[in-house]
Amino acid sequence: MEAEAVVEARGLEKSYGETVALSGASLAVEAGEVFALIGPNGAGKTTLVRALTGTTEPDSGQARIMGESPTAVDRGRLGVLPQDFTPPDRLTAHELLAYYAGLYDDARDPDDVLADVGLADTGETWYEDLSGGQQRRVCVGATLVNDPDVLFLDEPTTGIDPAGRRTVWRLIEDLAASGTTVILTTHDMAEAQRLADRVGLLASGSVIARGTPDALVSDHGGSSRLTIETTADPAAFDDLEHPVSRPERHRGRSAESAVVVRDIDPEAIATVVDYLxxxxxxxxxxxxxxxxxxxxxxxxxDRAELERTAAVDDVADQSDAVEAGETA
Known part of the structure; x- marks a missing residue:
């Protein structure tokens, strides 16, 4: 029997004027699962989180948390970290967490929460004097003072240094292991791949793919590749038994400074070296x-962007044709 969803969205639609933020977005997240939402800027991730947490009213569709409307669910069972969360800065880190803890009847000790986010030694530091990464970790802590059953984290590790990021990752893993359901948005694919039980890719307001990281990589990731740092043209590799091309979008270097050999096992690298x-x-x-x-x-x-661009071009072409007909 399929487990009942703790967090669910069914066909959520949301527009701001002529801007479509959500276009039939649907997902279901089970208890104790870490679900990562990824997608380009403007894909609708933050709007989807707001619709799921009841801070934005969708135009149509349905959102549910633990079987209830997001606006009806007990707020003490939720933890929500917005992307643009800015608490008062003239309080110490401890005072900030104590303030948020005071909003709940049965809150956690602020010192314990500070230790959880790796800031046990900064409790008496003014929030405004903390680094950007430390401030973000305090914000993460503010969502944990009520020991939530469901945790929403919108870009939780933005601005956090690598060591601090790993502290937050371990914290999220521990929370999930204890039964907390976590929905997070991120642009960090390493973060999503490490933390998420399942990932949903949002594009143009819809969840266009979902699954475990391994399943998504198997279905959509393509083949293994050997990147060669060389200015040689791909045509110089015409008689190599593996396909060779310029990288479509190379990470951290000019496409003209490398070629990519695809569908190659590590054992075959020596044959490529001999070829060179x-x-x-x-x-x-x-x-x-x-x-x-x-x-x-x-x-x-990229595929979603190409489809979106083609749809916009089709509408423009139809509009031009109508205008031409009216002019004639």
């Missing part, structure tokens, strides 16, 4: 990689 040396093709480095969640993101987001 026999043909005196200069190169400065080799990197082999399996597809990951970032490849899925790029593939599906």
């Amino acid at each position: 040396e026999r043909r005196s093709l200069e190169y400065t480095g080799l990197t082999w990689a399996e597809p990951d969640l970032e490849d899925v993101y790029l593939a599906l987001a």
Whole structure:
């Protein structure tokens, strides 16, 4: 029997004037699951979180948390971290958490929460004097003082240094292990791949793909690849038994400074090195990689953008045709 969803969205629609933020967005998240929402800026992630938490009223569709409307559910059972959360800065970190703890009848000790987010030694520091990453961790802590059953985190690790980010990751993992349901949005694919039991890719206001990270990578990530740091043209590899091309969107370098050999196992790398040396093709480095969640993101987001652009062009063409007919 399929488990009952703790958080559910069915066909949510939301527009702001002519801007469509949500277009039939649907998802279901089970108890104790970590569900990551990924997608480009403007895809509707924050609007979806707001609709699920009752801070935005959708134009149509239905959202439910623990079987109730988001506006009817006991707020003491929820923790919500907005992307733009800005608490009062003339309080210490401890005073801030104590303030939010005072909003609940059975709250956690602020010192324990500070320890959870890795800030046990900064409780007496003014919030405004904390670094940006420390401030964000205090904000994460503010969502935990009521020990929520369901936790919504909108870009929780934005601005946090790598060590602090891992502290937050471990905290989220511990919360999920104890039964807390976590819905988070992120642009960090490594974060989503590590934390999420399942991932949903949002594009143009709809969830266009969902599944475990491994399943999404298997279905949409493409093949393994060997990146060769070289200015040689792909045509120089015409008789190599593996397909070679310029990277479509290369990470951290110019596309003209590398070629990518696809569908290649690590055991075959030596044959590529021999090929380079026999043909005196200069190169400065080799990197082999399996597809990951970032490849899925790029593939599906690019596809969605192309479809959206094609739809806009079709509407423009039809409008031009109508205007031309009226003019004639």
